[in-house]
Amino acid sequence: MISLSDFKHEHSPHSIAVSVKDLGLTYTTSIDKKPTLKARLKSLGRGKKHTRIVNALSDVNIDVHYGAVLGVIGSNGAGKSSLMRVISGIVPPTQGRVEVYGSVSTLLALGVGFNPAMTGRDNVYLGGLAAGMSREEIDKNFDAIADFSELGDAIDAPMRTYSSGMYARLAFSVAAVVEPDILIIDEALSTGDAKFKEKSLNRIKELRSSDRALILVSHALATIEDVCNEVIWLNKGTLMARGNPSEVIAQYRTFVNARKSASSDEDV
Amino acid sequence: MDKPVVVYEPFRAGMPPMRDYLRTLWGRRTFIAEFSRSELREKNYGTVFGQLWLVLNPLLLSGVYFLLIYVIGGSSDANRFGHLTATLFLFYLISNSLTGGVKAITSGQRLILNTSFPRVMLPISATVIALFKFVPTLIVFAAIHLLIGLPYSWQMLWAIPIFMIALLMGLGMSILISCINVYFRDVSSMLPYLTRSLLYLSPILYEASSVSDEIKSIQIANPLFYLLDSWSRVVVYAEAPTTFGLLHSLIWALAIFIVGTYFFLSRERDFAVRL
Numbered sequence: 001m002i003s004l005s006d007f008k009h010e011h012s013p014h015s016i017a018v019s020v021k022d023l024g025l026t027y028t029t030s031i032d033k034k035p036t037l038k039a040r041l042k043s044l045g046r047g048k049k050h051t052r053i054v055n056a057l058s059d060v061n062i063d064v065h066y067g068a069v070l071g072v073i074g075s076n077g078a079g080k081s082s083l084m085r086v087i088s089g090i091v092p093p094t095q096g097r098v099e100v101y102g103s104v105s106t107l108l109a110l111g112v113g114f115n116p117a118m119t120g121r122d123n124v125y126l127g128g129l130a131a132g133m134s135r136e137e138i139d140k141n142f143d144a145i146a147d148f149s150e151l152g153d154a155i156d157a158p159m160r161t162y163s164s165g166m167y168a169r170l171a172f173s174v175a176a177v178v179e180p181d182i183l184i185i186d187e188a189l190s191t192g193d194a195k196f197k198e199k200s201l202n203r204i205k206e207l208r209s210s211d212r213a214l215i216l217v218s219h220a221l222a223t224i225e226d227v228c229n230e231v232i233w234l235n236k237g238t239l240m241a242r243g244n245p246s247e248v249i250a251q252y253r254t255f256v257n258a259r260k261s262a263s264s265d266e267d268v
Numbered sequence: 269m270d271k272p273v274v275v276y277e278p279f280r281a282g283m284p285p286m287r288d289y290l291r292t293l294w295g296r297r298t299f300i301a302e303f304s305r306s307e308l309r310e311k312n313y314g315t316v317f318g319q320l321w322l323v324l325n326p327l328l329l330s331g332v333y334f335l336l337i338y339v340i341g342g343s344s345d346a347n348r349f350g351h352l353t354a355t356l357f358l359f360y361l362i363s364n365s366l367t368g369g370v371k372a373i374t375s376g377q378r379l380i381l382n383t384s385f386p387r388v389m390l391p392i393s394a395t396v397i398a399l400f401k402f403v404p405t406l407i408v409f410a411a412i413h414l415l416i417g418l419p420y421s422w423q424m425l426w427a428i429p430i431f432m433i434a435l436l437m438g439l440g441m442s443i444l445i446s447c448i449n450v451y452f453r454d455v456s457s458m459l460p461y462l463t464r465s466l467l468y469l470s471p472i473l474y475e476a477s478s479v480s481d482e483i484k485s486i487q488i489a490n491p492l493f494y495l496l497d498s499w500s501r502v503v504v505y506a507e508a509p510t511t512f513g514l515l516h517s518l519i520w521a522l523a524i525f526i527v528g529t530y531f532f533l534s535r536e537r538d539f540a541v542r543l
């Protein structure tokens with residue numbers, strides 16, 4: 001249940017921003033490709049199970065404080081995106097409890113809410129509204145967004161004519177102007193060309209402040225080590241380690257390398 | 269600075285706190301409008317020809333059905349044509365709302381898995397789009413009304429509440445069916461048969477007055493029967509609707525809306541893990 005209450009909160013540095021307790025999350029996917037009435041009726045008499053449970057997270061405990069920049073690492077399918085979805089309230093937890101102290105803005109996937117049939121300009125509004133901004137806020141920030149994206153006149157062309165790099169650039173630019181208390185970025189840094197990558201990284205660094213909490217999910221370990229002051233490592237839905245970036249990343253590297261050599265041994 | 273503390277706990281089937289929900293929904297109204305506009309644009313209704321098609325399509329449809337009645341029934345008159353177009357257009361408001369709503373959630377997967385917003389926005393947007401498509405047909409009907417010399421009277425003001433009931437019915441159906449389709453994905457492929465049956469069971473190709481009392485009592489189970497009949501009485505014959513007809517459609521519309529919204533709101537937090 002969502003319970004909103006007005007709460008005086010200054011979020012001074014080190015006060016808590018997100019608290020995750022004993023979090024578990026399972027997805028319900030159907031065994032057949034899609035859940036259908038037909039399949040349900042067929043299996044009625046036999047009491048056959050028609051859903052499969054995917055354990056995406058189990059027993060995860062973390063606290064994120066204001067002023068922190070938390071890096072989240074782990075291999076594909078480790079549950080990183082799932083954790084971000086729970087924190088941003090998109091998916092309810094299956095177990096445990098998540099408390100969020102502040103407004104959350106998430107950059108889970110770039111360009112969500114964009115419609116390729118519309119122009120870049122229209123999509124700035126569409127994407128901004130989807131991200132929870134008001135029309136006035138977008139009006140106010142429009143020039144900054146267009147500037148940041150470096151699209152020039154292309155902003156008035158339909159988005160289906162954009163290259164994927166241009167698409168990603170506009171998407172990041174829209175998201176980069178939102179200034180929430182808690183900002184979650186899920187693998188959205190590794191977009192565009194090298195120059196734009198650096199630019200977006202600089203923007204993230206600008207957003208670091210003592211009264212904001214940043215959570216970055218990325219496979220770019222060097223970036224994580226550079227930007228974050230704390231790192232957690234997820235593997236198969238469980239928390240393997242948390243703490244100092246260089247230490248956790250070193251542990252993760254050893255783990256990945258060990259697995260790599262093990263599998264390459266098998267190949268031989 | 270006032271900061272809300274949000275707590276996320278395991279999903280239990282139950283209604284979200286209504287005041288907060290409605291407040292966020294209201295706060296998102298510009299998004300609903302913009303989202304509907306972009307969907308319309310995507311289907312090319314933004315162009316002149318697209319809009320022309322919005323007018324031509326219902327006109328052609330009613331032409332075809334008129335021919336059908338004429339060939340089968342043998343006779344036809346202006347009133348009959350007026351009745352056919354008026355009811356067909358209102359029927360399309362509801363059936364477009366249904367067909368737009370059925371996949372509102374299941375095709376909004378990317379949006380749903382990556383942003384948090386009141387999910388009911390998506391089926392609402394489907395009804396808004398149906399409404400956009402309805403407006404030009406209303407203008408077409410006004411022209412037909414004038415051309416074939418149908419009567420006018422103050423009783424025609426009843427069209428406003430009847431239209432509101434129809435809109436509520438369409439919205440309720442859109443919300444209900446979008447929710448059902450999350451759990452049973454084949455509902456969307458059965459829908460064309462459902463809307464087709466509704467079309468033939470409702471007083472569109474024929475008039476409610478030509479139906480025997482026996483069938484009329486069965487038609488109480490048809491949410492659209494008295495709605496379309498009232499609409500026809502008001503906008504074609506410029507008469508007042510019957511109290512029974514008005515109440516019948518209002519009760520059906522409210523029932524569908526309340527049941528649909530209840531199912532939807534009590535389950536919407538569960539949608540994301542099922543897509």
Ligand SMILES: Nc1ncnc2c1ncn2[C@@H]1O[C@H](COP(=O)(O)OP(=O)(O)O)[C@@H](O)[C@H]1O
Pocket residue numbers: 027028029054055056074075076077078079080081082083540541543
């Ligand atoms: N919508 C979904 N439905 C079913 N299973 C899902 C869904 N999203 C993710 N999963 C599963 O949950 C696990 C974790 O996925 P995810 O959180 O996306 O990992 P990551 O972001 O770390 O790559 C994976 O096993 C994945 O298959």
Ligand SMILES: [Mg+2]
Pocket residue numbers: 080081082186187
């Ligand atoms: Mg991911």
